Amino acid sequence: MKTIVIKNYGGPEVLQVTEMPIPIITDPSQVLVKVRATSVNPLDYQVRRGDYASFFELPIITGHDIAGDIIAVGEAVKKWQPGDKVYYSPRFGSSGSYAAYHLTEESSLSRMPDNISYEEAAAVPLIGGTVWEMLVVRAQLKKGDTILILGGAGGVGTLAIQIAKSLGAFVYTTGQSVLHEKLQNLGADVVIDHHQKNWIEEIQVHTKGKGVDVIIDTVGGNTLSDSPLALADYGTVVTLVDIAQPQNLIHAWEKNATYHFVFTRQSRDELYHITQLIETGKVKPVIDSIYPIEEIKNAHQRIEDSKRDRPLFGKIVLTL
């Protein structure tokens, strides 16, 4: 089967198209899935670079999203059968989705929404669970809340805007001017161009100094230090990004702020809520571009290159 293998850590050039044997079911609870589409997450290039070297042994098959068809099931599997369409995120640290077939435990599977394509479904599992965890479990976002989503045009951001809107929040986000209309069509009420304007000052003006109830950080840098300057009293900050540099939280204390740090664990329950939102038409996966898996190096270059000539909008999907 066609597989993308990483034998050494490094740049996109270490992603090698390789033929491997199709995996075989060896445990009664396993399921074999034909991967129809997968997607690219920053986590993939972080694994490729060696950021998570302590979790893996080379060679690695990375990739964290799968939409596909069940081909075969172990004898203890009763809920699923060959032909079922599923989507899921492989367990972090296990063999990933950059392969034509994937062997998994039945406990990881979710039924694919029936109103979207494999390509759209592959754009969802990792970020779907993540966004539900951030907005609902941690921030407990509710109707009438104000929220600022930093990084609105990214994979996480494009889904977070739609879900925040469906929960009844007033949504501020950051994104390049050329994407303003697209971000508003997703449900953003106010878009701040982070290349031209200071989001702290903009939020202060728009909220008349009150600040927003929730800030979602998908960009890192100084965001944890800066967020209290745009946060309402007793507001909540949720970050997805590791803290690569020291932060000063003195203003967080002045605001009685709550901080949440999210590192996604695959959760079928959380993905179930996203399936409901997709099937009721409240959320639609946003696809930036689609590449055949043989063009994996170009796909990684696109997500990593911060100086890309066309800004990223949504997820990069790979087809098999």
Ligand SMILES: NC(=O)c1ccc[n+]([C@@H]2O[C@H](COP(=O)([O-])OP(=O)(O)OC[C@H]3O[C@@H](n4cnc5c(N)ncnc54)[C@H](OP(=O)(O)O)[C@@H]3O)[C@@H](O)[C@H]2O)c1
């Ligand atoms: N902890 C977890 O469990 C978890 C789960 C999923 C994702 N993540 C992390 O979350 C981050 C975002 O993921 P993603 O999939 O959304 O990435 P992505 O698709 O690559 O999107 C990144 C977005 O952030 C924007 N951006 C970059 N720097 C910015 C800045 N200084 N201010 C405002 N916007 C900025 C980019 O806009 P421009 O094009 O204008 O630069 C781009 O639209 C990544 O670091 C990823 O590793 C963590």
